[in-house]
Amino acid sequence: MSEVHSNWQLALQLALEAEVIPHNSTVVNNLARWTISADDWLRFATIAQQHHLRWVAGWAEQREDTFVVNACFASQTGYLWLQTELHIEKPQLPSQATIYPVASRSERHTQDMFGIHFVDRPDSRKWTRHCAWKKHDYPLRKDFPLQGMPEVITPANMDYQFVKARGAGVYEVPVGPIHAGIIEPGHFRFQAVGETILNLEERLAYVHKGIEKLAEGRTPEKLVRLAGRISGDSTVAHSWAACRAMEQAAGITIPERAAFIRGILCERERIANHLGDIGAICNDVGFAFAQMQFSRLREQWQRNSASVFGHRLLMDRLIPGGVKVDLSVADCTLLTQELKVLRKELDETIPALDLNSSLEDRLFTTGYLSPSTAATYGVVGYVARASGQDFDVRRDVSYAPYNQLNIKVAVEEQGDVASRVWVRIKEVFASIKLLSQMLTQLPEGELVTAWQKPKEYSEGLAMVEGWRGEIMTYVRFSSDDKISRFYARDPSHFGFLALEKIVLNNIVPDFPVCNKSVNPSYSGNDL
Amino acid sequence: MLRLFAKTLKTGIVTEKIKRPDASELDALGIEVKRQVDKYFSGSIAIRAVxxxxxxGCELEIHALNNPIYDVERYGIHFVASPRHADVLLVTGPVARHxxxxxxxxxxxxxxPKWVIAVGDCAACGGEFGVSYASCGAVANVIPVDIVIPGCPPTPETLVKGLLSLMKK
Known part of the structure; x- marks a missing residue:
């Protein structure tokens, strides 16, 4: 990520100077960090948007009597970390959500968790807080105990003001938090006329488990365990991001072999999830053939994960400094053989999907996300790539082992459910190629670099391309090798926002297929 | 369409058979599950997953129960959309206070009559999340639990075993 003197940052720097926005530039682990005054928070966003930067994440932290507020932005080729400080007595700064609508839920989260007020924010309702803590209690402040002061029974959150639609024939469909399938909880409020969706509003944070607070005071190993449970289907990707952030903070480089094994685990996770989802998307329009075939393939895949790596979902295979599992020559042969079998199976199954006109009829034009909306929202992962956004952390801001591999990024332009299915199919094939590259090029050597206690207050900010897309993780250590702040922004943050747009003008019964094509993680979003 | 039929025929029945001579533990379990379902639930048991x-993670493995390899529906176990249709609640996770x-x-x-199964380490004891301002911890801290299926997450085989132990209770 040595992007410090890149052109886009120079251009931005000139723009800031022209606007007289003083900024203090430092470099943290090859990443540029600019510190500005809180008063310039909004003006910076305006300039960033003029320079077509994507909003990546926003998070805050309490350091004694100061709040440090952070935002991360990205160009096509690198990241920029923006920071400002507020005094605890006057915790307010201008909202960036007026410029970047995607920042809104993040600001509402920071408001609920820290009591930092974003002036003129477009949406002043609470977000992460329901009724488990009081309005003027802020769980991520240092004086808030982990146990909190909960009531015996936390009441349902009944006073949330949903957007209303009125008029002849307009009706409302409330769905959730508990849904009809075997899925995570969240609330969806539809306004519909006939079967057509006029508006969808999401109310999430039902599975808020206090992950950020729980991370405080953990050892590096225990943090990886927790990160592996942010979202069960992204366990490898989230543990990897947490490991990378901590390794940066500690100044550790992991052995090449460990990086390759992490890559193998991550691509296996990608394939497993895509296989499951492709089947499930088809099943949501009643095409059981695909569901049966793909869930069979997924099961075989998971069984091999269990026999070679010791866990069906590959949980807890990463540790700070490296990996816990090794691959023998026999394992590599088995995995290479498995790739051949999978490819053959797909070569038989996918034409049956492709040539099926009834499936085509249901997936084409359904759930359209225009390239311009995808760009405005800064959507990531396959949702972005199905709407023409050509970005992938593995290729564009590469890291080991991907910087030694030939990465092909699948992009589709149509932006509908069919495009998302096709991007996922292509990603499965691309991952098969990556896996076979990694298995043949697997370097010899150690599995772990011995952990070194990081310096007091050292920080790390890492991105990983998980199967859903870019994950951003921030870590700051206190003294004694303990975590003082941990924040992970799951790609679902964007997935949920995109979903609200995707379903517009679709029929209510197509919501499941639209949702599955995006498949955002509630747990990853709610933390 | 021909490709579809060709692939279907070629794949054949992948469901792991109940009455094979080299029956694995799962097969033996399947027979036992079916017998218990027949005896106590008149041949079928309806589960609502919450x-x-x-x-x-637990949901992914519960999903796997319905893949053609485990195919638990053949034992008379099926997942329903409403608690009003259910005999059993299959509850996962630490219970988030929300x-x-x-x-x-x-x-x-x-x-x-209803039964509650707490699925996974979090549901069993709070797991990685425990009790906090945001989490009530184990399911038993909120509603009465009849049996617990531990694991992070429990494998589909462990889930089938767990269902059986409920029926034998």
Missing amino acids: DAGSCN MQTALLRTYEATPN
């Missing part, structure tokens, strides 16, 4: 705060009332209402909406 995620009360899980990381979604889900506490929803879980209690679901429990109340399930007709008697």
Whole structure:
């Protein structure tokens, strides 16, 4: 990520100077960090948007009597970390959500968790807080105990003001938090006329488990365990991001072999999830053939994960400094053989999907996300790539082992459910190629670099391309090798926002297929 | 369409057979599950899965029960969309405080007699999340639990075993 003197940052720097926005530039682990005054928070966003930067994440932290507020932005080729400080007595700064609508839920989260007020924010309702803590209690402040002061029974959150639609024939469909399938909880409020969706509003944070607070005071190993449970289907990707952030903070480089094994685990996770989802998307329009075939393939895949790596979902295979599992020559042969079998199976199954006109009829034009909306929202992962956004952390801001591999990024332009299915199919094939590259090029050597206690207050900010897309993780250590702040922004943050747009003008019964094509993680979003 | 039929025929029946001579543990379990379902539930048992705060790992494995390899429906076990249709609540996750009332209402909406299975380490004891300002911890801290299926997440085989142990109770 040595992007410090890149052109886009120079251009931005000139723009800031022209606007007289003083900024203090430092470099943290090859990443540029600019510190500005809180008063310039909004003006910076305006300039960033003029320079077509994507909003990546926003998070805050309490350091004694100061709040440090952070935002991360990205160009096509690198990241920029923006920071400002507020005094605890006057915790307010201008909202960036007026410029970047995607920042809104993040600001509402920071408001609920820290009591930092974003002036003129477009949406002043609470977000992460329901009724488990009081309005003027802020769980991520240092004086808030982990146990909190909960009531015996936390009441349902009944006073949330949903957007209303009125008029002849307009009706409302409330769905959730508990849904009809075997899925995570969240609330969806539809306004519909006939079967057509006029508006969808999401109310999430039902599975808020206090992950950020729980991370405080953990050892590096225990943090990886927790990160592996942010979202069960992204366990490898989230543990990897947490490991990378901590390794940066500690100044550790992991052995090449460990990086390759992490890559193998991550691509296996990608394939497993895509296989499951492709089947499930088809099943949501009643095409059981695909569901049966793909869930069979997924099961075989998971069984091999269990026999070679010791866990069906590959949980807890990463540790700070490296990996816990090794691959023998026999394992590599088995995995290479498995790739051949999978490819053959797909070569038989996918034409049956492709040539099926009834499936085509249901997936084409359904759930359209225009390239311009995808760009405005800064959507990531396959949702972005199905709407023409050509970005992938593995290729564009590469890291080991991907910087030694030939990465092909699948992009589709149509932006509908069919495009998302096709991007996922292509990603499965691309991952098969990556896996076979990694298995043949697997370097010899150690599995772990011995952990070194990081310096007091050292920080790390890492991105990983998980199967859903870019994950951003921030870590700051206190003294004694303990975590003082941990924040992970799951790609679902964007997935949920995109979903609200995707379903517009679709029929209510197509919501499941639209949702599955995006498949955002509630747990990853709610933390 | 021909390709579809060709692939279907070529794949054949992948469901792991119940009455094979080299029956694995799962096959033996299957026979036992079926017998118990027939005896105590008149041949069928309806399950409502409730995620009360899980990381979604347990859900992935519960989903696997319905893949053609495990195919639990052949034992008379099926998943239903409403607690009002359910004999059993299959609850995952530590109970997030924001889900506490929803879980209690679901429990109340399930007709008697009813059983609750807590699935996964989080549901069993709070797991990685424990009790905090945001989490009630184990499912038993919120509603009465009949049996616990531990694991992070439990494998489909462990889930089938767990269902059996409920029926033998």
